[in-house]
Amino acid sequence: MQLTEERLDATFTALADPTRRAIIARLAKGDATVNELAAPLEMTLPGVSKHLKVLERSGLISRSRRAQFRPCHLERAELDEAVEWIEEHRRLWDERFDKLDAHLRDIQDGRTGKGDA
Amino acid sequence: MQLTEERLDATFTALADPTRRAIIARLAKGDATVNELAAPLEMTLPGVSKHLKVLERSGLISRSRRAQFRPCHLERAELDEAVEWIEEHRRLWDERFDKLDAHLRDIQDGRTGKGDA
Secondary structure, three states: EEEEEEEEHHHHHHHHHHHHHHHHHHHHHHOOOHHHHHHHHOOOOHHHHHHHHHHHHHHOOOOOOOOOOEEEEEEEHHHHHHHHHHHHHHHHHHHHHHHHHHHHHHHHHHHHHHHHH | OHHHHHHHHHHHHHHHHHHHHHHHHHHHHHOEHHHHHHHHOOOOHHHHHHHHHHHHHHOOEEEEEOOOOOEEEOOHHHHHHHHHHHHEEEEEEEEHHHHHHHHHHHHHHHHHHHHHO
């Protein structure tokens, strides 16, 4: 459980920066090298590398150890985990409002004598 | 566009902390006062208030200005925006792999003479 919390901390921290989101958006279209990622970002290579390290630590991306240009690769599983956490709480929220809706309908049915029946 | 980026920064930053996620999880089940939120967290009220301020700034929660106990309320729209961002890039990622699948099938069909037909 603790581990999941730490992973969610790292994933959401990684997502909380526009440059890192731009990198993820680029990698969603295909693997890329640091040079390819840096080109549209108007940022120095060390600057991009710093962001890549945050993304790597979060598990959102991985980098090939052996290839000469070490292309970056988006790891779908970590995005899944972040979405699942949010979805779970949206679902609870929705259920609460569905119940409220049903309750209000009951009250209204009571008032109108169940739709004039 | 800039505004959206800033809102996503704030939303993901707010989500990147286990106490704040616990508060969101609690509020998904219903509005609550600061005292109610603090009770299960083993945290001082000022500590909880600090987290609530981060959540309020992100727009993930709102607080009634007039009620005596200022109950906290989860704002669904901000969660939606965070999920939509992630979903968009998961979709791009999936499309890429669907294309790769189709390409591999084409190659295989070419090899086997389109399934022995």
